[in-house]
Amino acid sequence: MDWKTRLGPKLIPLEKAVGLVESGQTLGVSPYTSSPVTLCEGLKARAREKGDLRDVRVEHLAALVGWTDPEFRGVFTLVDNYATPPNRVACHAGDSEYLPVGLWRAHEVPDGVSSEPDVFFVPVSPPDERGYCSFGPGVWMSPTAVRGAKIVVAEVQERFIRTGGENFVHVDEIDWFVEGQEPPAPPPQPPPTDEEVAQVEAICTSVAVELVNDGDTLQMGVGTVSASLGRFLDFRNDLGIQTELITGGITDLVEAGNVTGLRKSIHRGKVVGSAFVAMPPEELARVDGNPVFELYDFGFTDDLRRLIHLDNFVAVNNAMVVDLTGQVSAEAFDHRMYTGVGGQTVFMLAGAYSPGGKSVSVVPSSSVPSTGSERVTRIVPTLAPGTPVTVPRTYVDFVVTEFGVAELRGKTVKERARALCGIAHPDFRDELRDHAKRMYGAA
Numbered sequence: 001m002d003w004k005t006r007l008g009p010k011l012i013p014l015e016k017a018v019g020l021v022e023s024g025q026t027l028g029v030s031p032y033t034s035s036p037v038t039l040c041e042g043l044k045a046r047a048r049e050k051g052d053l054r055d056v057r058v059e060h061l062a063a064l065v066g067w068t069d070p071e072f073r074g075v076f077t078l079v080d081n082y083a084t085p086p087n088r089v090a091c092h093a094g095d096s097e098y099l100p101v102g103l104w105r106a107h108e109v110p111d112g113v114s115s116e117p118d119v120f121f122v123p124v125s126p127p128d129e130r131g132y133c134s135f136g137p138g139v140w141m142s143p144t145a146v147r148g149a150k151i152v153v154a155e156v157q158e159r160f161i162r163t164g165g166e167n168f169v170h171v172d173e174i175d176w177f178v179e180g181q182e183p184p185a186p187p188p189q190p191p192p193t194d195e196e197v198a199q200v201e202a203i204c205t206s207v208a209v210e211l212v213n214d215g216d217t218l219q220m221g222v223g224t225v226s227a228s229l230g231r232f233l234d235f236r237n238d239l240g241i242q243t244e245l246i247t248g249g250i251t252d253l254v255e256a257g258n259v260t261g262l263r264k265s266i267h268r269g270k271v272v273g274s275a276f277v278a279m280p281p282e283e284l285a286r287v288d289g290n291p292v293f294e295l296y297d298f299g300f301t302d303d304l305r306r307l308i309h310l311d312n313f314v315a316v317n318n319a320m321v322v323d324l325t326g327q328v329s330a331e332a333f334d335h336r337m338y339t340g341v342g343g344q345t346v347f348m349l350a351g352a353y354s355p356g357g358k359s360v361s362v363v364p365s366s367s368v369p370s371t372g373s374e375r376v377t378r379i380v381p382t383l384a385p386g387t388p389v390t391v392p393r394t395y396v397d398f399v400v401t402e403f404g405v406a407e408l409r410g411k412t413v414k415e416r417a418r419a420l421c422g423i424a425h426p427d428f429r430d431e432l433r434d435h436a437k438r439m440y441g442a443a
Contacts, residue, residue, distance in 0.1 A: 003126030018043040028117035032062035034138035039121040040065040082340030104302035120149035125160035136160030138275030139295040155180035165294030199364040202402035204232040215263040219243040223318025240264035246273035302343040307350035315351030319363040324417040326393035335386030352395040365401040366425035377428040381435035414442040
């Protein structure tokens with residue numbers, strides 16, 4: 001029996017599925033790389049063609065679907081916790097609702113998100129012979145949302161993988177299904193410059209050699225530098241992975257025996273996360289059915305109450321800017337949101353708290369904006385007005401640039417400023433030292 005026959009009358013046309021959303025309702029949508037594009041684009045097409053929707057609150061966290069085009073003004077109000085490219089301009093203009101979220105609890109949606117949305121859209125795999133579907137490469141908060149939503153509509157993606165953990169839902173928990181279309185390929189990104197490649201290699205090498213030890217349990221954020229760390233750990237042994245987003249290179253480390261998880265304090269022997277991100281399709285295919293990999297609800301993986309039980313836990317996350325006292329912003333340029341908090345704050349707290357653990361912020365020392373303007377430093381005297389602090393300086397143990405490692409744990413403000421000036425880009429060191437002397441008396 002094929003999956004379409006198995007679903008029977010629950011499998012409905014797309015037009016009927018998107019017709020379930022009514023004006024004034026709250027629509028929940030599975031986040032980020034697990035955005036159900038077929039359903040979302042179908043709903044937008046209905047709004048565009050019929051003009052029968054108004055005031056729909058769309059709670060789509062880290063939305064990779066554009067909800068904020070001018071034609072949808074008054075139709076959809078996007079509530080988002082992560083300013084992604086399709087909606088970033090609208091976020092800056094105040095045309096969407098940005099929700100700062102940094103607190104996650106197991107099997108709860110974050111404050112500000114409806115626990116009982118009128119409709120929830122989610123992608124799933126075809127059901128197996130027992131009637132269980134997989135959330136594929138990303139569980140996110142889907143199990144919690146499915147339990148709370150009044151109506152659950154799933155689009156079936158035939159290529160979705162299956163993993164262990166909480167990565168399943170029974171057809172009886174889903175009200176309606178539609179046949180999903182192949183998601184569009186992400187837009188091509190410009191290749192990194194030679195300088196950017198060199199920065200990533202230098203930073204990741206420093207972290208792997210100086211800050212990671214055999215037997216450590218790691219969390220690596222999804223940023224350009226931190227997501228690359230897995231490629232530099234092939235000389236380490238008995239590593240563990242306990243994270244929110246599992247990035248490329250981890251499968252290779254599992255297969256090579258570098259990642260065993262045998263010294264983990266919790267989930268021993270397992271690679272635990274909530275979703276796979278920045279992982280090539282060929283690597284993702286090797287995860288399919290591998291019992292080592294377990295995906296759980298985002299609130300479960302990011303619950304600080306669980307993470308503080310980890311020993312030797314090393315959290316490595318990208319920063320956008322770091323000030324001379326160690327304050328980290330990983331979300332914004334001044335008041336303009338560029339990404340979001342995600343779980344960075346929670347994991348950095350856990351790394352700083354962990355016996356034998358570390359919280360590590362990685363950042364290129366400088367960058368040249370895409371506008372082609374002059375080079376700017378990423379180590380700054382102070383954060384610009386309005387810039388949110390993603391990680392307080394009291395929980396930043398190390399900052400790493402391509403020029404070295406600055407240890408901040410246990411250091412005074414003067415000592416921190418000197419250390420950070422020492423790993424800044426040479427073009428800015430004298431200026432930063434002048435600021436450090438003027439502000440903190442750091443000679």
